[in-house]
Structure formats: structure tokens, C-alpha cells
Amino acid sequence: MEKAFQTRQDAINLKEQHIYKEPQLTSKDERITNLQNLAKEYCNAKITYKTISGNIVLDGNDLIQWLSIDEKGNYYYDEEEFKNQAKKFVKETLAPKINIAGKAKTFKGANGTRTVSGGNYGYKLKQSEEVEGLLADIKAHKKETRSPSVSGVQASYSNGGLGNTFVEIDMTKQHMWFIKNGKVVLESDCVTGLASDPDRKTPGGTYYVYFMQRNRVLRGRIQADGKPEYETPVAYWMAFNGGIGLHDATWQSSFGGDRYKTHGSHGCINLPYNVAASLYSYLKVNMPVVCYY
Incomplete structure (x- = not known):
């Protein structure tokens, strides 16, 4: 660069001068193209669940983390691991939000805002059925709001579930x-x-x-x-x-x-x-x- 100034060059080739550090991976790298293909095949879904405390969205940003990776940094699809990740999501993320039967509910009624505990009203998630249904929707590349597999009665997801x-x-x-x-x-x-x-x-x-x-x-x-x-x-x-x-x-x-x-x-x-x-x-x-x- 300094030499170019001294010799009054109008332009220099930065690549030839090795000014920039070359990337370790490029878009043509086999690992990148492989990940892109896996993402299109197994992570191209967007599933939305409604709950009384707001929507839960599961999309490609989450699903790509369900893929497995080997010691060389190559991603691959493992059906059993994918199913385990779905079970974890349903149990730890979805169930606590869907299961409101018997739990305290805060709603606004004629008497103002109240929180009431007890009773049998509300949904309870059928976890094993939901895992199977969710995996089927992911494989089908669905992008929609999913109705979860539940038991119980619930009129709405608004106003504490009372509607x-x-x-x-x-x-x-x-x-x-x-x-x-x-x-x-x-x-x-x-x-x-x-x-x-x-x-x-x-x-x-x-x-x-x-x-x-x-x-x-x-x-x-x-x-x-x-x-x-x-x-x-x-x-x-x-x-x-x-x-x-x-x-x-x-x-x-x-x-x-x-x-x-x-x-x-x-x-x-x-x-x-x-x-x-x-x-x-x-x-x-x-x-x-x-x-x-």
C-alpha cells in the first residue's frame, strides 16, 4: 500500500497484495451446501402455537439446532435425535404454556381483573400425540398455526382462557x-x-x-x-x-x-x-x- 502511494499508482489489486484474510469456508464449501440442503429438507417449517400468554413459534432458526454434527463439523439428520429434540420442546417449552387446567387464571370480568385458582377448566397437552403431530408437520414443511393435541375444555386463548x-x-x-x-x-x-x-x-x-x-x-x-x-x-x-x-x-x-x-x-x-x-x-x-x- 505504501509503495503504491510512493509510485503514484492509480489502483492496486488487494487480492494480489493479500490484504484480506481468506475465509475458511465459502458458499461452495461442501459443508455449507450440505447444511443448506439439510435445512431445506428438515428445517423448512414454521409452526405457531397460541397460548394464553402469547404465541410460541418454532421455525428454521430453532429446527436447524436439532440437526446433529460430527467431529469434523459436518451436519447430518438423525431421526432419533430429531425426535428427542421434539419431545424436549413439547415437554419444556409447550406443555407449561398449554396446560392451564387447575392452574390460576387471571381474567377481566364485570368485577374488574381477578386471579382465580382451582377448577377443571382448561386444556392439558397430550404430549406423546403432540410430538408425533408436530414431527409430521415439520416433515410436511407446514407454515401455519397448529392446533395442539389436548384434553379438556377451553373456549379461548384470550382473557386467561375464558374469552x-x-x-x-x-x-x-x-x-x-x-x-x-x-x-x-x-x-x-x-x-x-x-x-x-x-x-x-x-x-x-x-x-x-x-x-x-x-x-x-x-x-x-x-x-x-x-x-x-x-x-x-x-x-x-x-x-x-x-x-x-x-x-x-x-x-x-x-x-x-x-x-x-x-x-x-x-x-x-x-x-x-x-x-x-x-x-x-x-x-x-x-x-x-x-x-x-
Whole structure:
């Protein structure tokens, strides 16, 4: 370079002068072309999962790390290792986000933002089935949102999994709301389980309507004499937690306040007849029901 200035050269050939250090690998290197081919064959997918805490995306940037590498730095596809990496991803990354059944859920309802624990509402990932399905989608080079293999019921991935249509019951305030498309369309005072009796106190948690029936007779536990503890006909029955459900209760002289402390139910949500009738017309099986104190 200095000589070029001294001799007033108009141009110099940097390559001939060995100014730049030559790269160890070039685009024509067999290792690079081999990796490109492997990436096209096994890493050319983009799988998106929706969860209540945001999307999880698995794409080529992740999948290329699932390839194996030998002692010479050559990449290769090992089916067993690829499957092990898929199992690890499903177990450690995906399952903790998909599995919300029984876990605390934070949602916004008529009573503001709440966090409620317990209940059976939400998905649980079927991990072995999901690994197989995921691997099939990767091999098919799919670029889409994947519906995971799950058990359980979940209406949405928004609003803590509840979505914008659900029943909300504040058992301290003894009040029930039915929220449809984010707006309260029905509300009423109610009477929940007898607070002083652990066997009758309505448990908190997030559930879902699993059964609905008109003109049902509710029966209590069978006693020593073989007869049920009680037999009570109701016009509107909406079950969400085992033997616990929402229903009309014409025998209640009032609703709300402290009545549940002295005239509480056996765990069910007692409603005025007309409210139960309206709620029955709105509800569908699998809609969420959230209860809290």
C-alpha cells in the first residue's frame, strides 16, 4: 500500500497484495451446501402455537439446532435425535404454556381483573400425540398455526382462557353476571352454598357447563335408610362442577346479602326463577363458569 502511494499508482489489486484474510469456508464449501440442503429438507417449517400468554413459534432458526454434527463439523439428520429434540420442546417449552387446567387464571370480568385458582377448566397437552403431530408437520414443511393435541375444555386463548363469554359469580357479594361478547347481558343476586358447612360451601375455581336439562329433580346423598337427603324439582338445571350447578330456587324468599350464611344451598348457585330461565336460554355446554370469594 505504501509503495503504491510512493509510485503514484492509480489502483492496486488487494487480492494480489493479500490484504484480506481468506475465509475458511465459502458458499461452495461442501459443508455449507450440505447444511443448506439439510435445512431445506428438515428445517423448512414454521409452526405457531397460541397460548394464553402469547404465541410460541418454532421455525428454521430453532429446527436447524436439532440437526446433529460430527467431529469434523459436518451436519447430518438423525431421526432419533430429531425426535428427542421434539419431545424436549413439547415437554419444556409447550406443555407449561398449554396446560392451564387447575392452574390460576387471571381474567377481566364485570368485577374488574381477578386471579382465580382451582377448577377443571382448561386444556392439558397430550404430549406423546403432540410430538408425533408436530414431527409430521415439520416433515410436511407446514407454515401455519397448529392446533395442539389436548384434553379438556377451553373456549379461548384470550382473557386467561375464558374469552369474552362466561358466567362470573362473586360468592362474597352473592352476585352473578353473564357476560356475552364482553358485555354484561344478565346479572342477579344469588344464594350459594351454606358458608358454615365445609361440605356445602361452594368451592371457588374455573369450570365449564357440562350438562343442561329442563325440569330435573335434584337429589342429595343417599342416607342410611336408603333415601336421598333431599329431592328438589327445578325447572332449569345447568351443571358445572359435579353435582353443583346453577338453577332456579323458588323456595328462597330472597337472594343476595348474607342469606347464604343461614339459608345457603348444598353447593349450588340458587337463582330467581326468571333469571334462571334467561340464563338457560343464553348458556351452552362448555361455556366457562368462574366462582370466587
